Amino acid sequence: MPITLDQLNAAPLAEAALMLDGLYEHSPWIVEAALKQRPFASLAALKHAMVRVLNEAGVEPQLALIRAHPELAGKAMVSKTLTAESTNEQSKAGLTNCTPEEFAHIQRLNADYNAKHGFPFILAVRGPRGTGLSKAEIIATFERRLHNPVDFERAECLRNIHRIAEIRLNDKFGFDPVLGNAVWDWHEDLARHTDPGYAELGQLTVTYLTDAHRTCAAQLQRQMLALGFDEAHIDVVGNVVGRYHGNTPDAPALLTGSHYDTVRNGGRYDGRLGIFVPMACVQQLKQAGQRLPFAIEVVGFAEEEGQRYKATFLGSGALTGHFNPAWLDQQDADGITMRAAMQNAGLPATLEAITALQRDPSKYLGFVEVHIEQGPVLNELDLPLGVVTSINASVRYLGEVIGMASHAGTTPMDRRRDAACAVAELALYAEQRAATDGDSVATIGMLQVPNGSINVVPGRCSFSLDLRAPSDAQRDALETDVLAQLQAICARRGVRHTREETMRAAAAPSAPAWQARWEAAVNALGVPLHRLPSGAGHDAMKLHEVMPQAMLFVRGLNSGISHNPLESTTSDDMDLCVRAFAHLLEQLAAEHPN
Numbered sequence: 001m002p003i004t005l006d007q008l009n010a011a012p013l014a015e016a017a018l019m020l021d022g023l024y025e026h027s028p029w030i031v032e033a034a035l036k037q038r039p040f041a042s043l044a045a046l047k048h049a050m051v052r053v054l055n056e057a058g059v060e061p062q063l064a065l066i067r068a069h070p071e072l073a074g075k076a077m078v079s080k081t082l083t084a085e086s087t088n089e090q091s092k093a094g095l096t097n098c099t100p101e102e103f104a105h106i107q108r109l110n111a112d113y114n115a116k117h118g119f120p121f122i123l124a125v126r127g128p129r130g131t132g133l134s135k136a137e138i139i140a141t142f143e144r145r146l147h148n149p150v151d152f153e154r155a156e157c158l159r160n161i162h163r164i165a166e167i168r169l170n171d172k173f174g175f176d177p178v179l180g181n182a183v184w185d186w187h188e189d190l191a192r193h194t195d196p197g198y199a200e201l202g203q204l205t206v207t208y209l210t211d212a213h214r215t216c217a218a219q220l221q222r223q224m225l226a227l228g229f230d231e232a233h234i235d236v237v238g239n240v241v242g243r244y245h246g247n248t249p250d251a252p253a254l255l256t257g258s259h260y261d262t263v264r265n266g267g268r269y270d271g272r273l274g275i276f277v278p279m280a281c282v283q284q285l286k287q288a289g290q291r292l293p294f295a296i297e298v299v300g301f302a303e304e305e306g307q308r309y310k311a312t313f314l315g316s317g318a319l320t321g322h323f324n325p326a327w328l329d330q331q332d333a334d335g336i337t338m339r340a341a342m343q344n345a346g347l348p349a350t351l352e353a354i355t356a357l358q359r360d361p362s363k364y365l366g367f368v369e370v371h372i373e374q375g376p377v378l379n380e381l382d383l384p385l386g387v388v389t390s391i392n393a394s395v396r397y398l399g400e401v402i403g404m405a406s407h408a409g410t411t412p413m414d415r416r417r418d419a420a421c422a423v424a425e426l427a428l429y430a431e432q433r434a435a436t437d438g439d440s441v442a443t444i445g446m447l448q449v450p451n452g453s454i455n456v457v458p459g460r461c462s463f464s465l466d467l468r469a470p471s472d473a474q475r476d477a478l479e480t481d482v483l484a485q486l487q488a489i490c491a492r493r494g495v496r497h498t499r500e501e502t503m504r505a506a507a508a509p510s511a512p513a514w515q516a517r518w519e520a521a522v523n524a525l526g527v528p529l530h531r532l533p534s535g536a537g538h539d540a541m542k543l544h545e546v547m548p549q550a551m552l553f554v555r556g557l558n559s560g561i562s563h564n565p566l567e568s569t570t571s572d573d574m575d576l577c578v579r580a581f582a583h584l585l586e587q588l589a590a591e592h593p594n
């Protein structure tokens, strides 16, 4: 019989502890301490209470907990002394069924990992969907994580322990994240389509108007209709637009969505999560036969990443009247113009048709977007969701420092005019200056000595500079300081520089009322509220120009890595996200009665 939250909240402490027995390997103290914070409003709240207990316990108890775990496919498994929970998990992952070669390989990894880190490798082998990682995935993860710094791995092991506990807790409560599982599976299904050359490598790449891109659009359109949208069509720039009508024909609409194109060898969730989550909500409404006092318009934006053409935010830009006519003549790497690509896709490719996509903001309540965080913050805090306060302002430069190339052997240190050292000094300054703000970031991502030689003091050094901050004013202050320092470094070193501004984007602060709705939704789930700025640009930035917007972030695993096949999140987190979105819809319905 599964436990209920009411039973857990009402039971005497010892009895409640017994209900949660075995969540944390040989460490009942975590559950016991967490239970002192009863009653819990939700499973999510209980999970986070246990996370906090372990966080506050300090390093020694954390290490003891890690060391209480068996090695993967280790001696305990062979001698059958694993706990029942561990046996179940390791056998689901096929680890009780290794070939002698695989077994030997895992034993070697176990030994190397233990020697380096001083504790066993911990991995939630049931994985982000709860159904089990493959042996190949487990071994690849093991090989990758072996090289992480020890401190990082200690935290990563604890995160995996919390994930193991989450799955064990779900089992005890008979809880299945049904909505999250569905959304997770939809991502898998869409990720089958990838551009030529990448399919063979098992990589996901979907760029503007390729065959794979058009297959994705058609699949999204079909799926929207199958889930219960009243209308779904592909517009003249390739956006997939689904509409679930409100309870009156003239009801305003909530606009939502994100992009379905990807970077090259990208992740599965970047963009697509923001399409699928509202699709799951519409499915729920349809099944319940429910209509809201507003329509829901879900858009799968055709292009956000600027990969095939330099036309970033093409999809959302078309809705705000920011389609640049010059883009039509732009050529891809094979010399195919965007106009030709559109015509090949059966799209009219006329400016008139594209301009007609522009939305009338007075017909919309606002825009919301769900997105995977693409950063490490929520993962480190062990929080599934985060509310975005602002999409960062940014500015970018390309520049060059010009010094004097001279003989590396004969030029004394005090006579050099080393261009690369000047840029290196700038990079260190920018790093330290951005860090003093706490939430600004500065990056010199490109630093090159053209035609450099091992025995020549660098005479030229080209560089890029990318500065971002949550507000325009904070970005401007950062920019002023960094550029002043560049001037000062050049003067002191006797070098000069050139620079060209290549991009400047204003911050897109969340509309307070919309941010508050996300916050209320997160609170209602019993998940601790965390606010954070978005360091990356998103479609919401474009919609920001014409209507109020706010975003919700979902935790990414693997340090939140993105634009990378390791991008991942769990079906449990997706489930919470769908429920947060549904809560936002409920709030809006209550605010707009008719």
Ligand SMILES: [Zn+2]
Pocket (backbone or CB within 6 Å): 259, 270, 271, 304, 371, 538
């Ligand atoms: Zn994205």
